[in-house]
Amino acid sequence: MQAQQEEEYIEDEQLEEGTPYEEGYEEAQSIVPVNPTATTGAQKYRSEKINVRPFDTTAWRKTVGSTDFSEKPEEEKKREAAPGPRPSLPWGGEVMKLIAYLLIGGLVAFIVYQVIKNTSVDNKVVRSTPTAPTAATPVEDIETADLETWLAQARTQGNWREAVRVHYLLLLRALHTAGKIRWQKDKTNLEYLNELLAHNLLYDPVRHLTRMYERVWYGEHTLTQPELEHLAGDFEQVNQALKDTSRS
16 A cells, blocks of 8 residues: 555656646746837837927917816816906995986086086177178178178268168068078178068068168268258158167
8 A cells, every 4th residue: 555655646746747847937037037128119219300390379378268178176177267356446336327317417517517618608698799891891690790880881981882781681670680680791782682582571661771782882872961861760760660660
């Protein structure tokens, strides 16, 4: 029995001496290590020239837009993108609107007051210093022209022709003041007569005086003092009739 066990033990040792593990180990021991940098491929890679191009920031921004590639949490990104809180006002919105309206209204009222004040002052200055027109300076404003002084000067100088013109201008001013005509510097005497005809008022006597004035002023008719006094009486009659009409 003992001899049989010894034979089996010897057979097991013989089997173990020829196992693949021992053969692989012996083959591994025969491999020679190689330096990676000494290979042909590594040397070729190291000798190649690498062209470094600058990073195009503009093209990158154009491509990605406003996309945020950071690793911030989504909630934090939303908080940063959201507009900040508006500063609170000491008063409510309605109160501010009311104050703004009051300020604007006060400014408008002040401007209107200044315009009216300046206009009133200008009118007072013009009326307090009337000018007496002459034949060389036509009447610019019949309401402010000092026709009475002009008439007195013409009579003093014996200029009967100019005196007739002033009498006619005084008649036009009276008709304009009464609202029967609307005087304008560039209007013709015929236009004034048409306005009187539309009102059916004093048309015939005014037309007669218009013809006499045009005959003396434009027709170079020589007028004597008695003729002037006669025409002056006719002008006075028309002025008195106009006053009576305005009273009724």
